[in-house]
Amino acid sequence: MDALLTRLRAAVGPDAVLTDPDVTSAYRRDMMPLAPHGRPLAVVLPSDAGQVQEVVRACAAHRTPIVPRGAGSGLSGAANAVEGCVVLVTTRMNRIVEIDPDNRLAVVEPGVVNLDLRGAVEKHGLFYPPDPSSYDWCTIGGNLSTNAGGLCCVKYGVTTDSVLGLEVVLADGELLKTGRRTVKGVAGYDLTKLFVGSEGTLGVITRATLALRPLPQAPATLVATFSRTADAGVAVARVVREGVVPSLMEIMDRTSIRAVEQYLKTDLNADEALLICQSDAGGEAARRDLAVIEQVCRDSGADLTYTTDDLSEGRDLLAARRAVLNALEVYGAWLTDDVCVPRTRIADLIAGCERIGADLGLRIAVVGHAGDGNMHPTIVYDPTSEDEFARARRAFDEILAVGLALGGTVTGEHGIGKIKREWLAKEIGPVGLRVHREIKRALDPENLFNPGSMFS
Amino acid sequence: MDALLTRLRAAVGPDAVLTDPDVTSAYRRDMMPLAPHGRPLAVVLPSDAGQVQEVVRACAAHRTPIVPRGAGSGLSGAANAVEGCVVLVTTRMNRIVEIDPDNRLAVVEPGVVNLDLRGAVEKHGLFYPPDPSSYDWCTIGGNLSTNAGGLCCVKYGVTTDSVLGLEVVLADGELLKTGRRTVKGVAGYDLTKLFVGSEGTLGVITRATLALRPLPQAPATLVATFSRTADAGVAVARVVREGVVPSLMEIMDRTSIRAVEQYLKTDLNADEALLICQSDAGGEAARRDLAVIEQVCRDSGADLTYTTDDLSEGRDLLAARRAVLNALEVYGAWLTDDVCVPRTRIADLIAGCERIGADLGLRIAVVGHAGDGNMHPTIVYDPTSEDEFARARRAFDEILAVGLALGGTVTGEHGIGKIKREWLAKEIGPVGLRVHREIKRALDPENLFNPGSMFS
Structure with a gap:
């Protein structure tokens, strides 16, 4: 494998090839404790698409698997190393290449941190919706690979809904460009949405063109508490039925509520379930949305409802929801x-x-x-x-x-x-699994990218 | 080919296999006069997915190409017959299988006419956005196969944005189920969005689960006229920049305006360009949206602007836009x-x-x-x-x-x-074309479905 390491060092520079196990062990797994992980042969940190192409060609020549990886905030082990692989880390490819406010799009490299993109586009009055909980450290490349969601999805969809086009290094080192810069486009198969969510099994995303939205209004917030979980469930279904689309609608069960109350030393006045809703429709429209939701919650048996259009109070109320994982660590x-x-x-x-x-x-x-x-x-x-x-x-x-x-x-x-993996097989059945294998084989015949992940 | 016809008649019944050239000629082409078309061996009209499977197996056994087709409203020749093929028409599979208002989804067969679905879900206060100009006669199956758009897209996206899952008959006759009934889901590759827009080259869609939206408010309408086309272009870019999202924003150039004026015997008071915008945000919000757009149009040099929240007046104004093709036929x-x-x-x-x-x-x-x-x-x-x-x-x-x-x-x-086809090759380049061929070969190795369409 010395020949491979030599070639990798030539491709990305010696500083960008890590082989010391004390160092590479930090790149062995993501945040999911259940997932298996092996020891990588090396961790490489390319700086541009050309270097990614060189790394892919080198690994292909040496039949060494590649596991692409962003920040490692994932929760499925998709970025976990397999034994003897090269972990290809995209964090050095972190340039925001372009922000085009007139066409409401941004072009970014995969290593850009979600929060950094949000901040950069906000200066132009624009909004990049996908907001996974790890938004302050996860990368756009990881978001693309998992088709990440977040709290925004109820109104703004998931990552794939914000992607116009990609640049991907394929298994033979060729650079594929998918999609477009226009809002619409149906030229050929939707390869963009095939690569989004493919979890690093089909190629390495080296660039993305992302659709942006107008920055929404500051949200108004509603909290409703229930002494029966079923009532909260009914409330959610009826909000959907009423045709209101909140910008956020989160639920906490009794166990979450108790843990957060202990942790934050507070009383949430909620017995069995708590709903937190926001509307970013602005002014009158937001008030109307939340008034409908409040009425629905009361009709469904809520004990208490409370609405505020004060931004910092809304943030405090949402803090209870955001504190759940920390509260559970106790x-x-x-x-x-x-x-x-x-x-x-x-x-x-x-x-x-x-x-x-x-x-x-x-x-x-x-x-x-x-x-x-x-x-x-x-x-x-x-x-x-x-x-x-x-x-x-x-x-x-x-x-x-x-x-x-x-x-x-x-x-x-x-x-x-x-x-x-076995749950994917259960969910999609043998025909679905066969089609997955056929597509994987068509694009990655030597099983170079993330072998054994998602399905085998 | 008698053996194939016998098998097809056994599969779908003799009434559902058409071979008389006087009859089958009606199924030879869609609405695009430029596209080549051949003579079909037969036209078959299956009634359910089981029959589609039988037809596909029969054609595969006899190495006879299949061209799937809905109503034939297409404008690219995707549904045009190739010489000696079987045209598989889905119009008899026209059941709305289910409407689930609480989860805001519908399950339909491919032959359902777009307008019929719109009407059926409207009774539940729901909305199926994609509205191609042929919405009163085109089918959902055709809409899915072309990833159809329409006037709604500026706010509500294209067909793929409203699809949760599909049922597809593959080249070997197996039935693939893709996607889900839930709002979100990332289990495996996004096969749903791969089949949407694949123009009948990868399989036959036999069922679709579609996401619905709350029925929007009755729209308010704005018209703006310009004596310089460039000014209208600037206005559009500035509306985007202002962060307003109208539910419709159409443009007509001088030639369209003159043709419609002649045809409708009216004066549109527009010299070089005309913009028609609508907002379905309702009440105050719609008025605010249109006020912003009106100001932008004036600042960009509009000669005249006119706003109304009267529904029938709005419809009359939009009628000018809808009349363009008829006006040109003169x-x-x-x-x-x-x-x-x-x-x-x-x-x-x-x-x-x-x-x-x-x-x-x-x-x-x-x-x-x-x-x-x-x-x-x-x-x-x-x-x-x-x-x-x-x-x-x-x-x-x-x-x-x-x-x-x-x-x-x-x-x-x-x-x-x-x-x-040659334009697809130009737009996506050799690597993109290669990936298209690889995916086609993986899913349809004998080139059974719509051979030579999209690419070859």
Whole structure:
């Protein structure tokens, strides 16, 4: 493998090829503790697309697998190293190449941090919607590869809805350009949306053209508390039915509420469930939206509702939702699941998680994006107890089974990666799996990119 | 081929296999006069997915190409027969299988007419946005296959933005299910969006799960007239820049205006260009949107602006835009092009079309969806003159060259089909074309579906 390392050093410079295991171990895995990971042969940090092409050609020649990686904030192990691979890290390719306010688009390299892009476009009165929880450190390249979501999705969609075109290095080192700079375009297959969400299995994204939106108004915020989870579920379905589209609609279950109350030393006045909604429609329109949601919550049996158009108060209310994972760490390590169900089945999913937690003797807190049915049941476990870890793992799977049985999907935004491969097979069936293999073989016949991730 | 016809009759019933050339000739081509078309061996009209599977298996066994087709309203020849093929018509599969108002989705067969779906979901207070001009007779299956757009796209996107999942019969007759019923989902490759816009080259869509939206408010309407086209172009770019998102923003050039004035015996009071905008944000918000647009138009040099929130008056104003093609028929046959440019380059495209019309001695009227840059320069020609038809064809190509040079794409919504194959190759380049071929070969190794369409 010395020949490969020599070639990699020639391609990206010796400083950009890491081989010391003490250093490379930091690039072995993402944030998902369940996913397997191997030891990389090397970690390379190219600076531009040309270097990525050289790295891909070198690895192809030496039949060495490549695992592309951004910041490593993922929650599916998609970016985890496989034994003896080259981890290709895109964080040095972090230029915002262009912001075009008149055509409302930006061109970026994959290593740009989500928050940096948000800030840069905001100066032009523009908005890049996708906002995964790790937005202050995750990269656009990782967001593209997982088709990341966030709190914005109920109104603004997921990452794929904001992508106009890509530049991708293919398995033979050629540079593919997909998509366009125009708002619309149907020339050929939609390769852009095929690469988005492909989790590094089809190529390395080296550039993206992203659609931007006008910066929304400062949001008004509503909180509603419920003494029955089912009532909160009914409220969500009825908000959808009423035709109101909030810019954020999050739910917390009893376990999340108690943990946050302990952690923040506060009283959320919520017994079983709490809904937080925002509208960024501005002024009168936002007030009208939240008034409809408030009425729906009351009609559905809410104990308390509270509305404010004060921005900092709204931020404080949302802080409870954002504090859940930190609050849970008081009790142990956490393992967050990701399942998306039809919006009418949210209460059923929460009930299922309560049952699983009781059966397995585990604390499972459910928080999630109620507006789109994407729930994150989070399992707390003692990392020093093998038995408890095994039960946590079982709970993780049982939650997915409940989600599928409710007509849902096994991942709403985190991806399949190296942790839900058998669940992908269950969800899409043998014909779906065959088509995945055919597309993978067509674009990556030697199985160079992220082998064994997503499916095998 | 008698054996194939016998098998087809057994699969779908003798009434659903047409072979009389007088009858099948009606299924030979779509609405694009330039595209080549052959004579089908047979036209089959299956009634359900099982029958489609049988037809596909029979054709595969006899190595007879299949051209899938909806109503035939297409404008790229994608549904045109190739010599000796079986045209598979989906119009008998026209059931709205389900409307789920609580989860805002519908499940439909491909033969459902766009207008019928709109009407059915409207009864539930819901809205299916994609509205191609042929919405009163085109089918959802055709809309999916071309990733159709319409007047709504500036605010609501194109067909792919409203699709959650598909059921597709593959080249070996297997039934693939893609996507999901949930709002979000990232399990595996986005096969749904790969099949949408694939123009019948990868499989036959037999069912679709579609996302619906709340029914918008009745629109308010603004008209602005300009004595310089460049000023109208500036106005469009500045509306985008101001962050207003109208629900419709159409432009007509001088040639369109004059034709419509003649046809409708009216005076549009517009010299060089006319903008029509609508906002369906409702009440105060719509008034605010249109006030901003009105100010922008005035600042950009509009001669006249007029705003109304009267629905029927708005409809009358929009009627001028909708009348363009009929108005042009007075002068001869028309050939409508489809090119999408960055929104800042609309005036340049119109100027280019004027130059091409003058050079070639042809009347070219430009109308289009200014809000997303998707223009439809429409060439008028005398169908009895071979020379004029040849010049029309040349104009058609020159317009595409101008669009590409302005940073645009050769099709915003009509597709590549059998008419823009060489333009697809020009736009996406050899690497892009290679990837198209690899995907086609992976999913349809015997080139069963629509061979020679889109690319070869």
